[in-house]
Amino acid sequence: MKIISVVGARPNFMKIAPFIRALEVRRQTYGLELQHLLVHTGQHYDVRMSAAFFAALNIPEPDINLKVGSGSHAEQLGQTMIEFEKVLLAEKPDWVVVVGDVNATLACSVIAKRLHIKVAHIEAGLRSGDMRMPEEINRLVTDRLSDLLLTPDRMSSENLLREGVPAEKIRFVGNIMIDTLEANRDQAQELDLNAIVRQNRIEGQPDPVTGLRDGQFALMTMHRPSNVDHRQILMPIMDFLLTEVTADQPLVWPIHPRSKKQLQAFDCWEAVLQHPGVVLLEPLGYHEMMRLNLGARIMLTDSGGLQEECCVLGTPCLTLRWNTERPVTLREYGGASVLVGNNIERIRNEYLHTLSLEVAPSRPEYWDGAAASRMVEEILEREMVSR
Ligand code: UD1
Numbered sequence: 001m002k003i004i005s006v007v008g009a010r011p012n013f014m015k016i017a018p019f020i021r022a023l024e025v026r027r028q029t030y031g032l033e034l035q036h037l038l039v040h041t042g043q044h045y046d047v048r049m050s051a052a053f054f055a056a057l058n059i060p061e062p063d064i065n066l067k068v069g070s071g072s073h074a075e076q077l078g079q080t081m082i083e084f085e086k087v088l089l090a091e092k093p094d095w096v097v098v099v100g101d102v103n104a105t106l107a108c109s110v111i112a113k114r115l116h117i118k119v120a121h122i123e124a125g126l127r128s129g130d131m132r133m134p135e136e137i138n139r140l141v142t143d144r145l146s147d148l149l150l151t152p153d154r155m156s157s158e159n160l161l162r163e164g165v166p167a168e169k170i171r172f173v174g175n176i177m178i179d180t181l182e183a184n185r186d187q188a189q190e191l192d193l194n195a196i197v198r199q200n201r202i203e204g205q206p207d208p209v210t211g212l213r214d215g216q217f218a219l220m221t222m223h224r225p226s227n228v229d230h231r232q233i234l235m236p237i238m239d240f241l242l243t244e245v246t247a248d249q250p251l252v253w254p255i256h257p258r259s260k261k262q263l264q265a266f267d268c269w270e271a272v273l274q275h276p277g278v279v280l281l282e283p284l285g286y287h288e289m290m291r292l293n294l295g296a297r298i299m300l301t302d303s304g305g306l307q308e309e310c311c312v313l314g315t316p317c318l319t320l321r322w323n324t325e326r327p328v329t330l331r332e333y334g335g336a337s338v339l340v341g342n343n344i345e346r347i348r349n350e351y352l353h354t355l356s357l358e359v360a361p362s363r364p365e366y367w368d369g370a371a372a373s374r375m376v377e378e379i380l381e382r383e384m385v386s387r
Contacts (some may be wrong), residue, residue: 008104
């Protein structure tokens, strides 16, 4: 049996790490005849967005890198399809495993199905209902094509059933991100907050106001096109962050390349860089980000993965979106997040309210650190049946 798994962008790396480990355990323990190849499409290529995660999470070097790089959606998708088709024709795998909702996920599942290769989708069934998000389109198409839909929560399985997906294709196996979180939590906890700041600070900032202390800083990430690509949306958010949040506490911001580019394009980069209350960091490694999350008083983010991590770690979280494909992370379902969109009144009100809250860690069903082995078993079971 031969499996090709595909990664392309940062949020894929922490999801594939436990999957590859679970395959290896299955092979060694049961003498499984299995060949596995890891393909990196190259959508994320900076060391800090890609190679650093392979090293920190002990992911084997990709067997093949398609080197697709940046570009418009059409360029990224088209180039990935062209290159991935060559790989599939040469390698003829039985299964292609795709994860999450990035462009690599869509491009590779389409080509695999065109060549009659079975597709398993890790993190299937998430729905934001927002067709303006490129990720929502990627999720819909990938799920429609996949032979095995591995869902992280029961709501995602219900979404698929509602869309008419046959029940036998759907398996609720839990959240593989949490496998990685649990495997790395102790290592993250040992890191020193201020060493992380010293080692990752973006050059050109004034000295930090004070040393960071646990429970006394806000942490943010923001990179969604809907927040950072339009001046009229981004600038009021920046104004709120720079005047109101920094008046209460230091604001730590590991910045995504897209957001840096947009701040530069809107002539706001220097103001952020020089602001004494903002600790601007390069994109962080996995353990460093988790350590900051463990110490943050509040998180402001538009990332999907961080909403999940805040839920399990119990960090109060303002989700800078109007919708989420991960409703189990919301406070109304026992999680740590609240949706605040990009309306400043709403962000301010929820920010003030959230500062006064004690949020307890919560663990949705099967977010237990063992999702990857359930996924591997599901694939193997299907392979046995089809032979
Ligand atoms: C992608 C995913 C998104 C995910 C995010 C996490 C899609 C449609 N979106 O968005 O779901 O949350 O990754 O990071 O797949 N860039 C660099 N260096 C890099 C990578 C990107 O400078 O290593 C720059 C690119 O030049 C590009 C910009 O960042 O202009 C955005 O990259 P892109 O791959 O288009 O998508 P993301 O916004 O990162």
